[in-house]
Amino acid sequence: MKDILTRAGMADCKPLATPAAVNQPVSPSDEVYYNPTQYRRIVGALQYLTITRPDLSYAVNHLCQLMHSPTNDHWGLVKRVLRYIRGTLDYGLRLFVSGSSVIHAYSNSDWAGCPLDRKSTGGYAVFLRTNLVSWLSRKQRTVACSSTEAEYKALADVSAEVTWIMSLLRELGLHSGDPPTLWCDNLRATYLCANPVFHAKTKHVEIDFHFVRDKVASGELRVNYVSIKDQLADIFTKPLPGPRFAALRDKLNVVAHHP
Structure with a gap:
């Protein structure tokens, strides 16, 4: 972190509390950064x-x-991230010893x-008990026609990741056998995972989204609703x-580490 700040000439910059401004959308600009x-x-x-810094x-x-x-506007956004880093130089992802291999994950979409x-921007956070082991923030490839479609795509992404993690744990002989729980803050998206009646009304949704439905029907995954205030993946979207x-x-267990 110190090396990045030094390379950018911002080793002594004023710190900020967040890496991105809430009310500062990026608009097209002709002023190309030099x-x-x-x-x-x-x-x-x-x-x-x-x-090691999922908060970024x-x-x-x-x-x-x-x-x-x-x-120049885009470089201003970089400088804001660097100012946030300047104020959190001693922060990092903390992992805890755990005897459990229960998986739960949060998915969200803006x-x-x-x-x-x-x-839309989709994101997820996968936990192995209390430890954050996988996360993602990524713009979706297609334009979603509804918030339900965007959330369901995010669910499909985290389902694929959780499936891979379960496979790895089985290989290591550490899988608990309990189906992982996925938490989503969109009620209609959670209903779509369990109720095929809704699917006739959502044929415009890409076929691979229904990967989640198959996992839920086979008992490999559980999808539950979580309120937006408890949605941990909100930070990724x-x-x-x-x-x-x-x-x-x-x-997310990104905390300050004091010697």
């Missing part, structure tokens, strides 16, 4: 940092989408959140106000 190579190098380094995932994923032609192409961001960061 040093696009620097932009790409800094953002590329930030990608490696997300391996949304902001860094957003910056990666702008690499082809960064503008429907049509991108103001430029109206694609949109910019959040300071208090909300800090609360979710703590629940």
Whole structure:
């Protein structure tokens, strides 16, 4: 983190509480940043940092989408992330010893959140008991016609990830045998996983979304509803106000490490 700040000339910058502003959407700009190579190098380094700093995932994923032609506005977004890092140099992902291999995961989507192409940003967080072991923040490839469709796509993504983690645990002889629980804050999306009657009304949804339905029907996964205030994956789909961001960061076990 210190190396990235030094390379950007921001080792002594003023810290900020969040890596992305809630009310600062990126708008197209003709003012091309004078040093696009620097932009790409800094953002590329930030990608490696997300391996131990999931709280940066949304902001860094957003910056990666702008690499082809960064503008002065985009460099301003990079500087905001660096100012947040400056204030959290002693933060990292904490892991705890656990004798349990129970899996539970949260998935969420910010429907049509991108103001430029109206694609949604999906995200998930997978826990092995209390330990965060996998996470994702990524713009969806297609435009969703409804919030239910966007949420269901996010469920399909986390279902594939959880299936892989279960396979790995079985190989290691550590799988508990209990079906993982997926938490989603969209009621209609949870109903779609269990009730095939709804499917006749959702034929526009891509076929691979129904991968989740098959997993639920076979008993491999359980999908339950969680209120938005308890939705931990919210941090991977949109910019959040300071208090909300800090609360979710703590629940992901990204905490300060004091010697």
